[in-house]
Amino acid sequence: MQTTTLGRTNLTVSRMGMGAGGPSRLGQRTGNTESECADILRQAFDAGVNFVDTSDTYNTEPIIGQAIQGRDRSRIVISTKKSTRRKEVTPKTIEANLHNSLRNLETDYVDIYSLHGVVPQDYDYLVSDVYATLQKAREQGKIRFIGITEMFNEDMTHITLRQGLEDDLWDVVMVGFNILNQTAREAVLQKAIQNNVGVQVMFALRKALSQPEYLKDFVAHLIQKGEIDPADVDMQNPLGFLDASTASLPDVAYRFCRDEPGVHVVLSGTGNPDHLAANVASFQRPPLPEADVQRLRHIFRNVVSTTGQSMIEGPRA
Template sequence: MHRLTTRHGLDMPAIGLGTWPMTGEQCTSAVRQALALGYRHIDTATAYNNEDAVGQALRESDVPREQIHLTTKVWWDRLAPTAMRQSLEDSLRALGTDHVDLFHIHWPGQDWDLARSIETLVALRDEGKARAIGVANFPLGLLRQVIEELGAPLSAIQVEYHALLGQQPLLDYARQHDLALTAYTPLARGRAAEQQVIRDIAAKHGVLPSQVALKWLLDQDGVAVIPKASSRENQLANLAALDVPLDAQDRALIAGLPKDQRVVSPEFAPDWNS
């Protein structure tokens, strides 16, 4: 499988399994099945309330832990140093592992000490509890501050990105600074596959519209995707998106779709234009 690597320790399969909002046995079953089908990248977070379920799947799987890329995240209300450390310890205990492969700050904090939070994030990496570190849902201005002013050795940023939402400035910056960009909600919760342009391209190649939407992202340098899927059929279809042969005309048509449809923007979200 195609992998993304960075100079700061990231080595991540380009397709992962997103686990939100699955919990309990549904989540355990989906992760266990995904690993059996060939997935080697699992994405979770403390806020998903499913790290224990993911951990159970890891214990039940025949795939060795060292072959699995595991991402988790700390919630925005636990970004003080002691709280962040405890959050990761809780995650490691639930997941049944002594380290994660990528540890993200899930959302920017509110009235927080950014420098101390980033200092703690880096320390957790240096201590080996996270092989690589990153941030999620940071607008470009804040990401620039973390990289340029604080000098954090980030490996990745995770943001909503799909055929109906543009992230070109952020993607350009990530490439300039050797960060992978992981696209969550890569199918826009089904909206991307409903677009006639994407449906026409899928018919042209004899594939699913969802596979076209995923491959459009995967064809972009430095981009990974983490679609959520629980059924065997959908998990296999998402993996097979890597083999969809989009041509330049297909990519141009998808690039021409409106790019202003944000699906995820909770009340505590940052100013996306900052």
């Protein structure tokens, strides 16, 4: 497994990170027992993955706590988050949630603690009223680095993270980026490189990048919206030009994100051992041919209205 340094944190991290949220939640939502979910993580650790991302709302922190037992904690990078959408966020709720996360994870510190799903209208309040609590927790040794994540399906032009990178308060950011929506390249990644900020990518794999038939409909929809030039694609096989050595659309999706300048960790979530093995194999493969990368950049260069999951996305009413 390839590793890199996570920006100014100087943490050594695997290029693939285990995402403990998403539709699977390590298999909790597909019928796995807690023990089987923990085994998925152990399989990932054994394959060289040392980065795992979770949240107070995923109910997977206790599973991670089980899976890290008996392993060298200093070699595992744990990122957890406090949701900023589901209930009021105050210094007291941050302190309580961090305490619960440490208990659930069975550790005395987390490597990265992030404010999660921050929408633009909440950003100023969180900085003025909550950020100092995160600094205090860092001084106490409970967290090592402070992060922020965006609500990508509502903030597809990255307003929150653009502001966050201007303020330069955050050691790590989690950004939505994939083949179908590459807006983060200019909006986030270039500034992250300048500031030496660690970058986790979420949304690398979406429905349109895992289901070829849906991809055709999706491309047709984006052509209709004027975001893709019909002269650039074969409507019957939009990505048929890709090198024959690519294993699958997910394989292409992960490698495209992995090798984007400024990206350190790409999150991948599953509760299936075979699926996990295939994902690990993708991250171990060489870069995509440069001609394919440039064509993917060109085709989807103007897409701004979708994350690749649904044809109707955007801010909540």
